[in-house]
Amino acid sequence: MSWRSLWRPGDWLVVICGAILCAVSFPLAWQQGRAEKAIVRRGGEVFAELELSRDRRIEVQGPLGTTAIAVEKGRVRVLSDPGAHQYCVRQGWLERAGQIAICAPNEVSVEMAGRGKMYDSLSY
Amino acid sequence: MTRSVTRLVTTPEDHRIARLAAAAIGLALLDAAIPLPLPGVKPGLSNIVTLIVLARHGWRVAAWVSGLRVIAGGILLGQLLAPGFFMSLAGALSSLLILGGAVRLPERWFGTVSWSVLAAFAHIGGQLALARLWLIPHNGVFYLTPFFAVAALSFGIVNGLIAARLLAGAPSGTSQTT
Numbered sequence: 001m002s003w004r005s006l007w008r009p010g011d012w013l014v015v016i017c018g019a020i021l022c023a024v025s026f027p028l029a030w031q032q033g034r035a036e037k038a039i040v041r042r043g044g045e046v047f048a049e050l051e052l053s054r055d056r057r058i059e060v061q062g063p064l065g066t067t068a069i070a071v072e073k074g075r076v077r078v079l080s081d082p083g084a085h086q087y088c089v090r091q092g093w094l095e096r097a098g099q100i101a102i103c104a105p106n107e108v109s110v111e112m113a114g115r116g117k118m119y120d121s122l123s124y
Numbered sequence: 125m126t127r128s129v130t131r132l133v134t135t136p137e138d139h140r141i142a143r144l145a146a147a148a149i150g151l152a153l154l155d156a157a158i159p160l161p162l163p164g165v166k167p168g169l170s171n172i173v174t175l176i177v178l179a180r181h182g183w184r185v186a187a188w189v190s191g192l193r194v195i196a197g198g199i200l201l202g203q204l205l206a207p208g209f210f211m212s213l214a215g216a217l218s219s220l221l222i223l224g225g226a227v228r229l230p231e232r233w234f235g236t237v238s239w240s241v242l243a244a245f246a247h248i249g250g251q252l253a254l255a256r257l258w259l260i261p262h263n264g265v266f267y268l269t270p271f272f273a274v275a276a277l278s279f280g281i282v283n284g285l286i287a288a289r290l291l292a293g294a295p296s297g298t299s300q301t302t
Contacts, residue, residue: 010233
């Protein structure tokens with residue numbers, strides 16, 4: 001007996017509906033972490049809130065010098081920073097809500113924010 | 125010898141349920157032993173038993189077998205009353221609810237593959253709902269939904285086909301499970 005003979009006509013229908021549900025679930029589940037704005041902080045206080053829809057560059061003056069931050073195509077990164085290790089620069093583009101780049105020596109940070117507060121990590 | 129004071133009266137149906145539940149529990153243990161890359165993704169082999177029972181003996185017996193499997197499986201795996209136990213309970217309950225509707229679908233058009241796929245989706249639906257409401261009250265749990273959905277579809281088809289094959293191979297009345 002072939003496996004195909006075990007299928008009934010409606011089974012195909014159900015499987016196709018299931019496949020559509022699977023396909024739809026990808027964008028639905030993965031876009032909710034999308035960030036809406038970037039929050040730039042200096043010395044722990046909010047310096048600027050950048051809309052991600054508009055490309056722009058800003059410069060923040062910290063104790064060591066100037067930290068440059070760029071928004072481009074809905075992403076944000078630290079362009080340059082006077083800090084010694086350049087961690088926040090090397091972190092590259094931030095794309096999802098909850099991501100954060102911290103330039104600790106210059107006391108500047110940029111954080112991606114979405115709807116509601118994100119957790120750093122989840123475990124159970 | 126003192127006579128036992130309590131005496132359990134068992135019907136042939138009780139025996140049948142016990143036998144079927146034992147098969148389901150065995151498969152549930154096998155299920156837990158199969159390593160899979162993602163936590164929460166399991167083939168759900170014991171649902172093959174549920175499907176066969178549903179086709180042969182109806183929804184009531186299937187609910188018994190499924191419920192006994194969840195509880196006994198929980199005891200055997202050391203998961204009883206732990207989060208994992210409630211997750212399988214939520215999955216089993218929502219599957220049974222959907223199956224209660226699915227058995228009413230015209231038999232000529234919808235077979236065990238349909239039942240199995242519908243139940244698999246109900247299973248992850250129920251589990252995700254419980255996880256979101258209770259275990260991880262954050263929308264982050266839905267991040268893995270696509271993987272669960274794909275797993276539900278594939279394992280649903282496979283389990284449904286196996287159940288259909290077993291049902292076709294052994295006509296009711298002569299099989300070893302009755």
